[in-house]
Amino acid sequence: MxxxxxxxxxxxxxxxxxxxxxxxxxxxxxxxxxxxxxxxxPVPLAMLAPRLEGTVNLNTATVEQLQLLPGVGPSTAAKIVEYREQRPFKSIQQVMRIKGIGHKKYDAMKEHLAIEGETTLRMATP
Structure with missing residues (x-):
């Protein structure tokens, strides 16, 4: 059993x-x-980020226009405005003096930066 x-x-x-x-x-x-x-x-970051056309004049752009730049949110945009109220930007490289904008962010946005002329930055249409 x-x-x-x-x-x-x-x-x-x-x-x-x-x-x-x-x-x-x-x-x-x-x-x-x-x-x-x-x-x-992996999907390249460039495919995820919106394509931009035009430039942002660091000396005249609004906070909203500055926020179109890659890596720039409300806080950083406000710091840019605060900086230029003290002294106008004389070169686009001076934006790296803003806390939170280093070489990486600068490289991502530099093609869209200007210190003269009109702000024309907008999202590109596909």
């Missing part, structure tokens, strides 16, 4: 096996999902 196994004992014996199977399924499915997402590669 076969010895009887109590249901609690059977459950406790099978629990590690069930956990292992569930873990294998989760890792397997996650691996499949992850591999298809990485197959295409």
């Amino acid at each position: 076969h010895p009887r196994i109590h249901p609690r004992s059977l459950r406790s014996m099978l629990r590690p096996l069930v956990r292992l199977i569930v873990l294998a399924l989760v890792v397997g499915v996650g691996g499949l999902l992850g591999s298809s997402a990485h197959a295409a590669g």
Whole structure:
């Protein structure tokens, strides 16, 4: 005769096996999902950011116009206005004197900066 196994004992014996199977399924499915997402590669930042056309005159632009620049929010725009009220910008590189604008941000926005002329910056139409 076969010895009887109590249901609690059977459950406790099978629990590690069930956990292992569930873990294998989760890792397997996650691996499949992850591999298809990485197959295409990362999306370049330039494709995510809106394309801009025109320039912003650092000496005359409004806070709203300054916020169109990449990496410039309300706080940084206000700092730019505050700076120019003390002394007008004589070169676009002086914008890096503003706290929060370093070389990276400057490089991203420099093609849209001016110190003379009209502010014409707008989002490009596709």
